[in-house]
Amino acid sequence: MSLAIRRARPDDADFLFELITDEETRPFLSGRAPETRDAVVAEIERSERDPEELGRFVFELDGERVGAVGFHRINERNRIAEAERFVVHPRFRGRGIGDEAARLFQRHLLLELGFHRIEVQVYGFNERAIAHAERTGYVREGVKRRAYLRHGEWQDAVLFSLLREDLDG
Secondary structure, eight states: OOEEEEEOOGGGHHHHHHHHHOTTTGGGSOTTSOOSHHHHHHHHHHHHHOTTTEEEEEEEETTEEEEEEEEEEEETTTTEEEEEEEEEOGGGTTSSHHHHHHHHHHHIIIIISOOSEEEEEEETTOHHHHHHHHHTTOEEEEEEEEEEEETTEEEEEEEEEEEGGGGGO
């Protein structure tokens, strides 16, 4: 089994759109997630045009697309990125691929792109994503109480981070 990460290309748009509109996935994504295929294409183009500001990535297992993740830079001076939209295709869930993919992504951001810190916000009701963040080394920093209006109710956001020095810890 060979898992790899690469920057999304225009020919990934249909796969990415399918992932983020999947009825099992959509309820757990930020309200900022694109709602049209054209918006997905625009994000891919922006990721290619400004790779240090925004990234859209695809995970492949033995050459087959299995998931996606993204980031946007939230602080240039302090080299902080916020990871977002981590999704494993339903056919590949429950096999540990997500954990390995998350670690690949972390190393890519911290070691190859030179970020100092990765931040993640997870809805408080998303128990699977919280467990995943903890399993893959993110450190829980706290809770933003009733921070986001989602599904007609105010939702907590659980805050996590990972620092470059955490990779070897």
